[in-house]
Amino acid sequence: MRLETSPYLLQHKDNPVHWMAWGDEAFARAKAEDKPIILSVGYAACHWCHVMARESFEDAETAQLMNGHFVAIKVDREERPDVDRLYMQALHSLGEQGGWPLTMFLTPDGYPFWGGTYFPKETLYGRPSFRHVLKELKRIWRDERDKVTTNASAIFSALGREPAKPQGEATLSLDFARDAAEAFLRAIDFDHGGLKGAPKFPQVPVFSFLWTMAERSGDQRLAEAVVTTLIHICQGGIYDHLGGGFALYSVDPIWLVPHFEKMLYDNAQLVALLARVAAKTQNALFHVRVEESIAFVLREMRTPIGAFAASYDADSEGEEGKFYVWSKAEITDLLPAREAQLFAEVYDVSRQGNWEGHNILNRLKTLDLLDDDRERRLAFSRQILFTQRAKRIPPGYDDKVLADWNGLMISGLADAALLLAKPDWADMARTAFAAIRSHHWQDGRLHHSWRNGRLRYDATAEGYAHLITAALALAAITPGGDHLSFARTLTQAMIARLWDEDKGAFAFATKEARLIIRNVQGHDDATPNANAVMLRNLARLHHLTGAADYLAKAEAIHRNFAADALSNPFGYATLLDAFTVLADPVQIVMSGKGGDPFADDRFRRLIAATGPNAIIQWIEDPSALPADHPARQKSAGAASRAYLCRGQVCAAPAETVAEVDEALALLGLTDSRS
Template sequence: MANRLAKATSPYLLQHAENPVDWWEWGPEAFAEARRRDAPVLLSVGYAACHWCHVMAHESFEDDTTAAYMNEHYVNVKVDREERPDVDAVYMQATTAMTGHGGWPMTVVLDHDGAPFFAGTYFPDQPRHGSASFMQVLTGLSDAWRNRGDDVRATAGRVAEHLRNAAELPSYVITAERIDAAVTTLAREFDPMAGGFGEAPKFPPSMVLEFLRRYGAGSADDGKETVRQARHMLARTVAAMAGSGMYDQVGGGFARYSVDRGWVVPHFEKMLYDNAQLVGLYARLGNELGDRVAAETADFMIRELLTAEGGFASALDADSEGEEGTFYVWSPQQLVDVLGEDDGPWAAELFGVTEAGTFEGGTSTLQLRHRPTDRADLERLAEVRTRLLRAREERVRPARDDKVVAAWNGLAITGLVDAARRLRRPEYLHMARDAAQLLADTHLRDGRLLRVSRDGVAGPHAGVLEDYGCVASGFLALAQATAEGRWLDLATGLIDEALRGFAADDGGFHDTHADAETLVTRPRDPGDNASPSGLSSLVHALVDAHALTGEGRYRDAAEAALGTVAVLAEKAPRFAGWSLAAAVTMLDGPLEVAVVGPEGEDRDALEARALRIPGAVVVTAEDASDDIPLLSGRSPVDGRPAAYVCRGFVCERPVTEPDAIG
């Protein structure tokens, strides 16, 4: 018999609709029921592609005995973290503060005001690896609620106060010297053996790598030690990730992270937000490696994540056939079965597939640490990839979380536009425009964003700051690529709403709108995680909007917001990469370029040269247009395509030769 979640739109919640647990969705009704019964609230947070969320569900939430105890002693609330990032952010902050670590599934127990007094992540069905069983946790907390109520309330009060105080952020200017210091800190945390930062697990540091790209490419001092370090860290990491088991060597696209230091074995779920960012990062590298990986990843997104409505689905699951990674790994014999006695062993050697295996059961992830250079071998590799992809399509596919998240589709639009312009792939621009149209038609209501949609129908949850920042950035990217003023208008409308509804008194931003649901604290986290923070995403939108419109208030807002993340950027730059990338661009820029003239090789060459400049805002059009102020009064020169270049509020004479842009 289905529970209340059967009416949900979230694929993650629907996965739990047949549980014997009497789940509630997050909302005042659940807390009213908890007060009526004088029971604590058990909050369980996860997402559809989360492997350990599935394990805990199978072990505990599908177990009749466990469910009966939960139903008797708790009011149980299930939340999709991707649908309600505000709820997730508040209680992840609590979980980290109370336990020293976080992750999903997240298990938090709350009082009737939403204040947490216990927090953890995955709990097994039996005690193991030093962890209490889930049932032990449930019984212990229920006893505390009934018999030690004063202690419970005191704990909840202390945690709630800590969460409220943690929202206060100091502020100062991010200077060139502090940016240099951030590179030095990153160099200390860099893994010289395998690339990336830290040890295991390793996540693709997309935003940090873009910061290093802008810092290294934008400096005139090639001999400066931090410049050398930035270039090395960037080159080593993008190459290591592209050749790793975390990258799908058959179908393109990146898994969420590697469980080991050497990028060999991924956690196999594929998230839109990772791939959307990495498409753009690799496209902006401007070399053969970058072009190839960007195209393969964009093709993956279009092939496997594109929805019927033109948006992009959130994720592919890690599991298929009840096991993680089954869809992606190979044994030597499986390669021979598909490719034959000649190509099978050749592919096994090339991809590092051994009898012992690098994964489980004698299977291996595919790695391509040394890509062939011989033309015949490259053609052979392309044919092998095609045949393996065709054979893999016969396997049981991982499930797809097909909800469309506004912020992540904004990232996808920006990434696809970057790839379209730099790789000369107009089909990517068409896909980006379709996704943007879906957001404009379905997610945008009276100037406000809704967070998610599914099957073309928007859900009820309000957009958070990252939605406004990422979608505005996507619209601005389209405005630059198409010269269509409507995208600029939509973007500035979102930015203005964000400035009205999310601004904090110190110049930074809250993550939820001023009229959003009141939680135990108003979430505010300027730190990037796997995707840009709301603050850093909005800063980028503000910088681009200022360049396109000349509106000084947008730059003022960006500078004030960056001040509130300065401490984080200095002390933990791995979690401020996107803000640091904006800060580098804002030191004396961004470069503003209007390329105007008839389509053709000459205009393409001007545009390509301008796009190679880190952080440049480049709008391309047939002729002058008042719809985008940067294009106003800008026309071809003597019938030839021309580039109008401005930096630091000063404009140069138009040029018609690419080498004159700089």
């Protein structure tokens, strides 16, 4: 463990448990000693991972059981998402809910035969104690090996089983995407936002799809579902009202009590969605939250190389949320009486507290922004509390630089810069992208994790997909840059290393990962699915370059997952969203020298109408467009003009904002479109 780079693994280096890293050495030892494997998967910011570590992995009696009868492997799910995904899928096949820590029991060759998540030190709430589990599985391994074999075989079969496909070739349609969005509304909590029930996760892929369909159709119910959700997330306890940034999820149905860890991928996705909705609605709250959250990421998550760290822990000083919560007395002591009274009224601060005797700052009782004077007073108070909070012992910080999550953050920054006309955000996105390109792209392949000068593991499909998205997002706001060229380079490497010709889609992990099975999936998890993301990327690349292979692969992904999306649209929100780009592409071509995406009024008008799903390119002369590009037929020379196309139809080249408005109206892209 001491030689590992992962902060999570290093947290366990002094445990009495003889942890080994995932790899050949651990499996060879298990085979040589004929012992089952305990696979424990977690991450540095995980509260329940810390609880199980304190209760069991630091306990001498438990460690003796583990060391004597098992080979113990510890995995950081952020460093090895391929391992985590495979064995989490195995847990689901047992009918168990997922979560971390993931605790799986494997045969010496890696086949899972039983598992769970968190196990308490003593039997509690109907869950067996971890020591009881260890003793029972030790007995079964010794006395009933046939049960182990039977279980492992059944789980392996379930892992490789593909859902039944309907007869004939399934295809998606824009009509189905509209119907799916309507169906999603039945699951929306219109009182508090988000999906009905608890816990509540931001579910950004779902709400991004709903916003796409709201923009396309003008359906106010879809827009209301997204806006209501974002207002409550932005004003709830899941948002850090002093420092900016969003926590992982809310444990209750009203977004009050968060699980306090802050993950880069959540903040990246929420910044991107908030920027989209802010640009369209001009909602002042959303503008403020985008700016505050980007400020948080740049201030507290940017590493010395210019890219972004993975996460902040939920715990500090051994207590969940201790860094973030307040007593009323603390606030009264720090603020002038008049300001303390206003702050307490607005941020739900009371003597008894709103969570375990403490106060989680939130504005759920005052959802709307107040008048300018009171908002200025609140900002003054927040700064005082933020300065005081900085003196507390901070939560743990995981400074791994991950290719996939950085891709999400870079594209989120680039989209926010594009939509809200913030060139400084664009500069920061370019800096982070250059850092990932410099550190993670080596020897013609993308690597997953970098920390302290050490590069670890092949990138997964999500690493490639999200970084390609980032490259295309930067190409849209960087006239004359080489981001499109590098997007093509990444795409070719991804195809070479991850494309499964038989399945017609990308595998999650490379063959070098040497897992027991290499699944191909299209459904979203906490982040958008790589195949769905690549459906959009490949469609864009086809229109940007004219290369037919990109379109062929995009259509193959569509064919492979269409039946799954038809039967379970909720799990395939990103695929449905991406399909709209494949089926109804909108393209913006800006011609001429010296283009400026932040100062060209024509371009700003086009972006306001079409959003970031438009396929954007900057060229000096339209004659350089692919031969079959529809704008090439409208070419009016190398002068500065804006070309707008929908499908294979283009409006006349526009030299003025008025002509841009005519083009938008002609192509049905003004307020809503079918």
